[in-house]
Amino acid sequence: MRVKYVLSEVLVGLWRNVTMTIAMIITLAVSLTMLGVSGLVYSKVDDMKDLYYKNIQVSIFLKGEVTEQERTDLEAKLKSDPLVKEVLYVNKDEAYKRFQEMYQDAPDLVSAVKPDQLPESFRLTLVNPEQYKSIYDQYKDTAGVDEIVDQSQLLDKIFDLFTAGQNIALAGAIAMAIAALLLVANTIQVAAYSKRREVAVMKLVGASNWFIQAPFVLEAVVAGLIGSFLGLGALIALKFFLFDGSLSALQGLFSPVTWSDIFLMFPIMAGVGALVSAVTGWVTLRFYLRV
């Protein structure tokens, strides 16, 4: 009977102030959606870093006037370096072939460049791509070396962008969460006020504190859970319409967002939504009901 009483009080409470309830649920939903997006970006960036950095190469371009001796010395040195996993030598002809492929849409540019003008290079795959710096320091002054280019520096810039996006989503989530908290606190105050007579009688006859507080706190928790379900719906819609829809052309660039990624975010969103609402509700009651 007590469980039934508490549950019916929760439903009556949510319905009594339905406009506030809706506002509370929408803010919670938006906040949790942004939290979900931020979480997805976070996990995807990690995946993509693994994927991209594994294939990353450091290019050591050689000077035009490099001698045969310098080249073989360098090659031997690179091949014995414990930081280097693989060494690939690209001579001028191969470099030109790659150049032609890369710029096949710009025949004017291709015809303007002669094979002779392109530098020879060594393409290195590192054991650990983050050790680029020590490679750079070690070889930058070696005879015959013109320039050392690290693709990871470019990637870092791209990933910085992703991280910035993730931070923006997180900041949005936090801002919306604050709005949601205030709405939850306000809703609970209104609910407590409209039930002040009942609460006074309950306190007088010795109803236990949890029994007095439970309907209010559960009201907030139910709103939080509904918000997280709406957030899940929003993430599903985002994947369906945005990622698989209008952004599908870019799919080769990103590691794919799978349905299981999204459904794995849900427990986090629901947990955060329910917990934050419950704590806010409970704290509000401590101040407002003084039970």
Add this chain to the structure above:
Amino acid sequence: MIQLEQVTKTYPKASRPSLDNVSVSIEKGEFVFFIGPSGSGKSTIIKLLLHEVTPNKGRVVVNSKDVTSMRSWKRPHFRRSIGCVFQDFRLLPNRTAYENVAFALEVIGKTKAVARRVVPEVLELVGLGGKEHRYPHELSGGEQQRVAVARAFVNRPLILLADEPTGNLDPDTSIEIMRLLDRINRTGTTVVMVTHDSNIVNQMRRRVVEIESGRIVRDQARGVYG
């Protein structure tokens, strides 16, 4: 049953204490009036006994429990052994007489079945048989106070506290309520009543404790209002 030992209570921002070194002892089954002018501190006694406020000095013992040092989370259970009636009845306007009494049972965990058995009984006892399904606004003031008494008594408390229970009632109705409290007292329940209704005190001829400016000025076994 109830002991106040050298109790002093000063509210924050008050210039003088509401109760100043008050000692009083009430035995089980007694019927005690606390009388005195407004602001004399008599309502503070009720609040102390309910553990609504705690004294600055001294000790309050109710049902052989030291209320002074009681932790607030123990308060709900403690209150189940005390019934309470107020001047303004404090009934829930959207519930019938029966539902008001049953609510008090249900929120402390009694089942609906218990309520169905006990509530009609206690409503009969307070003289409201046949009016169980009236709402408070369909009842007279005296009848509303009877509902409040039924709610206070339904749990068979050891102590019944009444804070000016006749303050809103005409003299005849007041006397009926007093008869009811007297009957409850005869079942062995200790009754503590705060009032400034001299008629009632003079008619009942029970123990009278008079308070003035926070001090006990009289404690008489079969007293009158004076």
